[in-house]
Amino acid sequence: DAGVIQSPRHEVTEMGQEVTLRCKPISGHDYLFWYRQTMMRGLELLIYFNNNVPIDDSGMPEDRFSAKMPNASFSTLKIQPSEPRDSAVYFCASTRQKVITDTQYFGPGTRLTVL
Amino acid sequence: AQKVTQAQTEISVVEKEDVTLDCVYETRDTTYYLFWYKQPPSGELVFLIRRNSFDEQNEISGRYSWNFQKSTSSFNFTITASQVVDSAVYFCALSEPSLTGANSKLTFGKGITLSVRP
Numbered sequence: 755d756a757g758v759i760q761s762p763r764h765e766v767t768e769m770g771q772e773v774t775l776r777c778k779p780i781s782g783h784d785y786l787f788w789y790r791q792t793m794m795r796g797l798e799l800l801i802y803f804n805n806n807v808p809i810d811d812s813g814m815p816e817d818r819f820s821a822k823m824p825n826a827s828f829s830t831l832k833i834q835p836s837e838p839r840d841s842a843v844y845f846c847a848s849t850r851q852k853v854i855t856d857t858q859y860f861g862p863g864t865r866l867t868v869l
Numbered sequence: 870a871q872k873v874t875q876a877q878t879e880i881s882v883v884e885k886e887d888v889t890l891d892c893v894y895e896t897r898d899t900t901y902y903l904f905w906y907k908q909p910p911s912g913e914l915v916f917l918i919r920r921n922s923f924d925e926q927n928e929i930s931g932r933y934s935w936n937f938q939k940s941t942s943s944f945n946f947t948i949t950a951s952q953v954v955d956s957a958v959y960f961c962a963l964s965e966p967s968l969t970g971a972n973s974k975l976t977f978g979k980g981i982t983l984s985v986r987p
Contacts, residue, residue: 778870783967784917787975794976796947796978796979796980797960797977797980799974802974810974817928843912845914847914857904857919858904858916858975859916860913860914860915860916862912862913863912863913863914865912
């Protein structure tokens with residue numbers, strides 16, 4: 755089975771530009787998570803969805819960040835306008851949780867560099 | 870609030886040495902899950918193990934073993950006879966119940982960078 759797929763793997767953009775990161779969760783998984791990893795803050799949860807509905811977006815740093823999940827097989831994380839401090843690795847993860855906690859499986863990440 | 874502390878930031882060992890990575894957690898929940906993930910130099914996050922708060926049995930998987938002790942709120946990870954391929958950053962994580970009732974959110978420690986020298 756295919757794992758979590760993220761695109762692009764690397765993104766270099768200039769400050770002020772819009773950036774869109776994409777994620778395809780594992781088929782059958784009903785939870786999707788977006789994380790950001792930086793040296794200073796480590797791994798932090800930005801937002802997560804259950805059955806395509808955003809459940810908790812308290813980790814989204816500011817209004818420049820937005821996330822959508824139009825269907826069960828696709829999600830986007832958009833940053834507009836981007837700033838140099840947004841440079842990080844962004845991970846998408848998915849899991850299937852019916853009764854008990856299941857394991858979150860992570861995608862390969864998107865390394866974002868904002869110049 | 871939930872918290873995961875990985876006090877060791879970097880560990881360097883010589884191949885074939887045993888090494889233990891420490892993880893201490895804080896939570897007010899009675900039901901929770903603990904995880905270890907490995908992040909090799911290639912950057913992906915690889916799931917290693919999941920334990921629930923009601924199962925304190927130690928687990929062994931090949932050269933890997935985990936020691937879960939609720940009394941000390943610790944979930945330590947030992948690699949026996951380390952190999953160069955074990956070089957990676959290792960993260961301990963703790964789940965917390967979500968608004969839906971299921972354990973969804975993960976709180977990660979800062980990670981431990983393990984270097985295994987030939």
